[in-house]
Amino acid sequence: MMSLGLRQAARRLRLAPAGLALGSGALLSLALAPWHMLIGLPVALAAAGWLVLQAASARAAALAGWLFGLGYFAFGLSWILEPFQIDPDRHAWMAPFALVFLAAGLALFWGAAFGLAARLSHGAARLVMLVALWSLAEFGRAYLLTGFPWAAFGQFWIDTPAASLLPWIGPQGLALLTLVAFLPLALLRKSPAAGILSPVLAAAIVLAVPAPDLAGPSEKTVRIVQPNAPQDQKWHPDHRWEFVRRALAFSSEDPRPDLIVWPETAVPQLLNYAEDTLQVITEGAGGVPVLLGIQREDGGAYYNSAVLLDADGLPAATYDKAHLVPFGEYVPFGDFMAQFGIHGFASQAGAGYAAGPGARLMELPIGSALPLICYEAVFPQDVNAAAARPDILVQITNDAWFGTRSGPYQHLVQARMRALEQGLPMIRAANTGVSAMIAPDGQLLDQLPLGQAGYIDAALPMPLPPTLYSRTGDWPVFLLCMFIAGGVFFFSRALAPRS
Template sequence: MALALAPGHILWVLPVSLGGISALLLRDGSVRRAALLGWGFGFGYFALGLSWILEPFQVDAERHAWMAPFAVVFLAGGLALFWGAAFAGAARWGRGAAGLLLLIALWSLAEFARAYVLTGFPWAAFGQFWVETPAMQLLPWVGPQGLALLTLVAFLPLAMLRTNPVWALLPGVMLAAGVALLPPPPEADRTDRKVRLVQPNAPQHQKWDPEFRWNFVRRAMTFNAEDPRPDMIIWPETSVPQLLNHAEDTLAAITEMAPGVPLLLGIQREEDGAYFNSAVFVGPEGRVRQIYDKAHLVPFGEYVPFGNLMARFGIHGFASQAGAGYAAGPGAQLLDLPIGRALPLICYEAVFPQDVRAAPERPDVLVQITNDAWFGTRSGPYQHLVQARMRAAEQGLPMLRAANTGISGVIDPYGRLGQALPLGEAGYVDVLLPAPLPATLYSRTGDGPVLFLALLLAGLGLRRGVKSPARS
């Protein structure tokens, strides 16, 4: 099933995988075996789908490569626990159609839990399968969890294909017909505001190396100087390799390369002994006007639980060596940019729909700055881009995306990638900012309605199956 994720998007595996696994569950009602079945299926899916997690450990392979297999095993095994619990619940409280209904509901609730519990990790969620299909048009209405629930509704009933082919095929056929009848989205309206997205392409093993790091800054500065001048320039996450506290001369030199053009860039800063991963809006005169500090940090990447204690044993977050790692900012905020009111998202924050909905007001544009060099060159950067596209479609907002190694580009409010730079290429792209759409249903309601529906389905399944004899 992991082959349905980016960059493969091999969708025929979905009916085979989901129909097959639900058939195995219905064939053997043992709770213990069901739990192992769900956990094993999840372990295989996450181990392959999240195999890019190996890449950060290769940046400093001498120190960290030995940890990589453990990271994959523990991450995949931990996430699979949610699925194992869903399968066990379906086997415990339901049989036949009731068991199938419970599996749909409990698996959906397990995905909710995976997206929210312990700061959440919704990477490789089911909605991400559909980004290259017309089904993506459902995101503004039902959001990613709704699209995941519809995926389960479409394919899990295939378990009954031999015993009840009509009911096995009906949900998927009806959903496919409904999606096929959706009109294609129109071309997005464009504003007259031109933005330059800069991609310096700094490999992670060189990005902080004193022999190389300023080469990438100088490279990005030459991109700033190219004519014709845009209305604004955006650099990626941590694109300036020094603390903001000492970067006054650097910012002045950067802005001198494009006189009169303001800049948004990623940089680290320190305040009262705490370190922040920040997005900084710099005016054309080289003065810092606004700062956003990343609020949703990557566990074990940007901070380590009990970090000061762990630091004594040499255990740090990959992206920070400062004791407990980065400090979290206060939360979502809007920046007043020349292109409108922007919601900045730093790297990992674009994975979470709730972080986008946390904006104090509806923005005009989403801006993601990221350093995807950590994710390597295989599946990671492509899966990260898919999630950025989903955030734009869910909100009906355009997104400007500046990535250190790619993929940088403009995403329209329907979630379509427009002008872009490919992965692993240094350069820049000048894009016209698309206009936002009216607020979507999902932007107003969030995941609440789908959560209520999943709970309702679980209640119906329990009502039908609770009288069945307990199994173990």
């Protein structure tokens, strides 16, 4: 009986770190929109640091990191269940599998970082190594396999003074600083001075960075239209033209702006056959140029596009979405998979969309713009990829796919970050979500809330001078993380006891 009790106690001790890892990861996810519960952030990251310090082996540390990531992504990305409810008879059964596999897959990056930190360093140096490797894992998550930087640490800080660092060091730099500030809290019990020093230094860095000085509004006015089409009705034959008529009515109102912006796939037909529809839109807009989302076909390939209509209702410029959503807008080996009835959720175009050539500027009546279609605003590297600096960022999106809970608000935070990183205003037109005029400092100047049909006439802000991040991108932070990881590795080897 005594030996049985001892075995049970040992088992509970082994399970305790697993529960701590899962629970701490879930707690950390509450720092994301729409909750922004930053009070749990130091607790969660201190727990992560403690788990690495206490890990008896690299394998145990890797498991702790994976469980921490599993808890974080499963709660933070729970909106991923929403697209499967659009057509529940066909897709609802897939929802839990999608969330579990996505969370488990993304958590592998964190598990690798935790495991390598334990393997390549020892003692308190594990925390320094973890700062570097966890940051590098986030680089991997943002760039590898088309990338998925959603729910990155920099997104915690959008409505705090720390966001003023984005024009200088970008989202990866802000994520690195987050880890520098809070992972050392794991040392508080053994070394209070070491545990407190990092948060104090991080706060000093934040306070030393001045907020950007805005230049004020221009003389241009933009009408941002939100028709508010539920996704289960958006393409339905009985409803789809209702939302076009709604958007047209909003566009016809006086006084006339300088530009009207409709959301992603606002016109439910191919551009190739939409000549009459585009003429009606232009006439309703009173000749004001309209930028709208529409699908088009070219050489047997289908594109998710943004098209600028001139005063005559003719396409004056076209941008094709380049960064597509895997399994949403395309399926790997799409033509083969289509034979089995497997298509991208968001694609109405056979086996899926084709990718456009990449970031391209579009000349609008209000200035030079970089169009971003929906998911593309998640990637700061895509914005930095433009050949020249635009005057404006324009995001057209259909956030109905993300549901009504956390997804649309997390998407909005990332759009605000892109504006702040570049020092550029952003025009954001959502089918439903939050349509807004975003200032170059990331603030919402005018907005339409989630679930409301309507329009806003917003004065276009002037751009700020080019930011440091717009010139350097993520390279300085990446190289710094590599330098830290290499330095700790060689330092640990030099101090390792020799047999």
